[in-house]
Amino acid sequence: MTTRLEPADADECARSLAGASAERRSMRIAGALSKAYLGELRATDVELRTVRIAGVVDHVPADLTITVAGGTPFAEMAAALARAGQFLPLDPPHADRATIGGVIAANSNGFWRSRYGGVRDLLIGTRLALADGTLARAGGRVVKNVAGYDLDKLVVGSLGTLGVIVEATFKVLPIPAASAGLSATFARAGEAFAAADALVRGASRQEAIVIERRSGAAWRLHVGARGDRPTVARAKSDAARAVADLRGSAEPADDVASRLVALRELPAAAIDGALVRAALPLAAQTAFAESAADLDAFTTLVADAASGIVRVHLRGDDDAVATGAVALLMAARAVGGSGRVERRAESLRERIGAWDPAEPRGHFLMKRLKDAFDPAGVLEPGRSAVG
Amino acid sequence: MDVLGRGKVVATREDMLTYEYDGSADTASPDAVVLPETTADVAAVARFCHEHGVPIVPRGAGTGLSGGAIPVEGGVVMSFARMARILEIDVPNLRAVVQPGVVNLHLSTAVAPHGLYFVPDPSSQKACTLGGNVAENSGGPHTLAYGVTTNHVTGLEIVLSDGTIARLGGKAVEDEGYDLVGTFVGSEGTLGMVTEITVKLTPLAEDRRTVLAAFTTMDQASETVSAIIASGVVPAAIEMMDNLSTQAVEESVHAGYPLDAGGILLVEVEGVRDGLEDARERIEAICRANGASSLRLAATALEREKLWAGRKGAFAAMGRLAPDYYVQDGVIPRTRLPEILRRVNEAAASRGLRIANVFHAGDGNLHPLIVFDLRKEPDALRRAQEAGLEILAACVEAGGSITGEHGVGMEKNCFMPLQFRPDDLAAMRRVKDAFDPAGLANPGKVFPTPSRCREFSLGAVR
Missing domain, CATH: 3.30.70 (Alpha-Beta Plaits)
Incomplete structure (x- = not known):
């Protein structure tokens, strides 16, 4: 029988972890369970959900930062930011359901990474509940900070194996004034990727450069841009030129944004x-x-x-x-x-594993880190590529 | 000496003298200095040191400002001066693979013919090395829009303090498992030595506009920074200088800064040509609305370079004011600039010290430079350090950090408890122990040490 825990706050969460460590009870760490398919799932004694550790902790719009509790739904944070004319420039899958903590723990990025940075680049501070029941802060609430080790990076993509993210601070941006998009088809993969490559190296900084291929169909390129009006107009004309240079055919582009959401x-x-x-x-x-x-x-x-x-x-x-x-x-x-x-x-599930059977680079160090943060091995045992 | 051979070891006392210093106020004598030429050399030295319990202190160009390269607990200083080759410029993948001793600016110069550059541009970029940048997670004026070193490194080869060689990450944007590259960058040599770095290369902007705005008061300049950030324009850089800095810079660099301004801003926008005039007009309008007394657009590339030479030469120019200076590197939320700047100036003035402010205003990253003459005022350094502590306490109280880009090193390790509670530091200590269980990688840095930190009573400023 799996025990379900929904701690009300960070302190209660930390105590739950300490209890599980002391009793050597294995734990699943979950937010909204939108990515419950990720990794190697083993039955655990406890399922700890962060959904009650939720809400905006601090948002000073003029500082362009926001601090939220780990179980806050991504959509709720996005709505709070939108009310101030701002957005977190991250477009993770499951954005309608996922929690912030889950987005960080799964390193869940969308298509905007090249333009704005990924989770690791936008996250500037975290508060973690650790397996021994302590609460540790890393980073801070300012956009530049090199005091101490960057534990924020360590926790991105750690899939709950090192601790529970009970609070996170991000850099945010004002919502751009204008947007534009373009879709095109190509006969060959080489042409589609060459067009994408020209845009990656081009002067315009596109928001998304995505290639789609469905069985039996052509190679498709979707480009999205946002910014002020003149730069967006230029981005669109640059994209059109790259398509033409590589013999692509542009498609009607009314709905590129929603196509990108579907692909994401x-x-x-x-x-x-x-x-x-x-x-x-x-x-x-x-x-x-x-x-x-x-x-x-x-x-x-x-x-x-x-x-x-x-x-x-x-x-x-x-x-x-x-x-x-x-x-x-x-x-x-x-x-x-x-x-x-x-x-x-x-x-x-039995036939193919989630992870490449070859160990990731630096695996021995990952093992040591896992042992250092979770000596009893109770947090998401076996789930991540670290083992 | 047998480990490497005579040619790679600095043998005499006199030759070792230069390795007692870096860009900070601290000094200490190394027991030996080695100049490895390969990763195997680095590993051999590390194995030897590990066997004999000797600390290793990695060193790039020695431009660091927090004492990171100072052998505070003795041991071997490892200079990367002879591992200074660009190994690969991989244009198709937008990556370069370099050895740690490559000078920051040399990389950008080498890739410029391909229309590319390496983004982080510390003021010391003509001298500082990429290995040092990785160790310190260096920034620079143009990191406002594009991030600091950690945002531009995808792969590392490291050597642990026991001589183990490990490759982390690669040319892809991420790797499986934990982000060890991100964990290592900014660890100030305390997790091991870096022997190879894979960095992102970024396409150069098509064009830029650089505006110099002068204000009667620093408050006006600070308010302008907040207003620009809030407006939605994301400049590539927003730098601020007060009157004392401007005067010092003008005397040495002749950048053309107005000498009568209480504060000046250097604001740069870059990108495609199409949006730049709009962005410049918006920035100028905000400057005017906040009381700018004059606005000047760099009309030519040469003029822009001069404006930047002034900013980047500011620390060196302090020699015009006094022979010695002490600089801090605290960070605050940008909306708190006017208030904290006033407290910064009070902290110096109340101790009879002169202070110049020249800093990355767009990031809220302060650089108060306290200038003095130790020959005339032997206790000035102590007073400056007191003022520095008060300034950092104010930064932390405002929700900020004790260091934005210079690192903690041995200069601020005693101040870490200002920003972090014991449990926070204990979590970082777990990382240290995982990489360097013997504690031989650059000891005495980052973490407070009982021996040196006892004298600091942080209670007084809390």
């Missing part, structure tokens, strides 16, 4: 088969995408081409899906990147 939500939609996610050096994307599209089980590819994050959804026969997933992980590693099976159907 691929992890939410990919409930069957396997969704492989690779982080690649930029120039390795084209070959990776081409070989992905040739797989028997290939269904959909979505690439944040400006950051080198490529997702491939494989469906169909379990054998073909498993073979394809393993091939993609190997391909990612071969070019110096990394890959994971971000989501897979229940029937595939």
Whole structure:
């Protein structure tokens, strides 16, 4: 039987962790459970949910920072910021349900990373409940700070294995005045990625540069820009020129923003088969995408081409899906990147692991850090790539 | 000496003298100085030191301002002067792979023909090394829009204090498992040595506008900073200088700064040409609304360079005011600028000290420079340090930090309890112990040490 805990505040959360450590009871750490599919899930004695540790703690609009409790829904924070004409420049999947703590713990980025930075770049302070029941602050509420170690970075993507994020502070921005978008199709992957590459190197700083491919369809490029009116107009004309230079055909562009939202939500939609996610050096994307599209089980590819994050959804026969997933992980590693099976159907859980069987670089240090922060090994045992 | 061979070891007392100093006020003598040429050299020295329980203090160009390169507990100073090669410029992947001894500006110069640059631009960029930038998580004026060193590093090769070599991250934007690259950057040599760095390269902006705005008072300049930030324009840099700094800089650099202003702002916007005139007009309008007495747009690239040479030469120019200076590096929320600046000036004035302020106003990152002449006022350094402590306490009280880019080092490790409670420091200590269980990597830095910190009574300023 799993015990469910919903601590009311940071102190109660810390006490819950201390109790579990003392009794060696394993714990799942969850917010809204929107990414419960991530990693290797083992049954735990306790499920601790942060949903009651919620709310905006501090927001001084003129400082362009916001501090929120870890269990605050992302959407609630976004609404609070919007009332002040501001936004957190982060577009994570599951943005409608996810909590801030979950977004940080899962390093959940969308397509805006190249333009504004990712979770690790926007997060400037955290308060963590640790396994021994202590509460530790790292970073602060100012945009520049090198006092002490950057524990904020350590906790991004740690999947609850090092502690519980009970509070977080982010840099935010004013909502831009204007936006524009463009979609285009290309006959070949090389052309689509070359157009994306031209924009990555171009003078205009696009907000999103995304490549989409569905089985049997053309390669599609979606570009979004936001900013003041003159820069957005320029961004759009730069995008149109890059498309024309690479023989793409522009499509009617009324609805690029909502298309980008749909593509960003691929992890939410990919409930069957396997969704492989690779982080690649930029120039390795084209070959990776081409070989992905040739797989028997290939269904959909979505690439944040400006950051080198490529997702491939494989469906169909379990054998073909498993073979394809393993091939993609190997391909990612071969070019110096990394890959994971971000989501897979229940029937595939035994056949393919979530993590590349090759240990991540610096794994021995990760193990030591895990032991230092959670000596009893009670926090999300086995869930992350660290083990 | 047998570990590396005679040519890579500094042997004589006189030759070791330079390694007793860096850009800070602290000094200490190393027991030996080594000049490794390869990662294997670094690992060999580390293994030797580990075996004999000897501390290792890594050193780049020695431009650090918090005593990070000072061997406060003795041991071996490891200079990276001979590991100074750019190993790869990878234009397709927008990355460069460098050795730690490469000078910051040399990298940007080397990649400029490709239309690229390395973003962090500390004022010492003509001398400081990328290994030092990684250790200190260095910033610079242009980090307001694009972030500091940690936002531009994707891969590292490190050597732990026991000689273990580890590769972390790579050329992709992230790696699996914990973000060890992000954890290591800014650790000030206390987690190990960095022997190779993979950095992001960024396309150069198409164009820029640099505006010099003069104000009668520092308050007006501070209010202008808040108003610009709130307006939605995100400048690449907003720098502020007070009258004393302006005078010192004008005497040495002749940047063309107005000498009668109480405070000046250097504001730069960059990006595509199309939006720049709009952005400049908005910034100038905000400056005027806040009482700017004069506005000047850099008309040519040469004029812009002069304006920046003045700002970047400001610390060096302090020599015009007095032979010695002591600089602090606190950070505050930007809305608190006017109030905290007043307290900064009071902290110095009440101790009979002269103070110049030249800093990254857009980030809220203060650089109060207290100037004095130790020959005439032997106790001035002590008074300056007292004022510094009071200033940092004010920064922390305002919700800020004791250091924005200079690092904690041995200069502010005793002040860490101002900003962090024992449980916070204990969490950081876990990281230290995971990387450096023997405690030989740059000891006496970052964390308060009982021996040196006993004399500091933080209660007085709390």
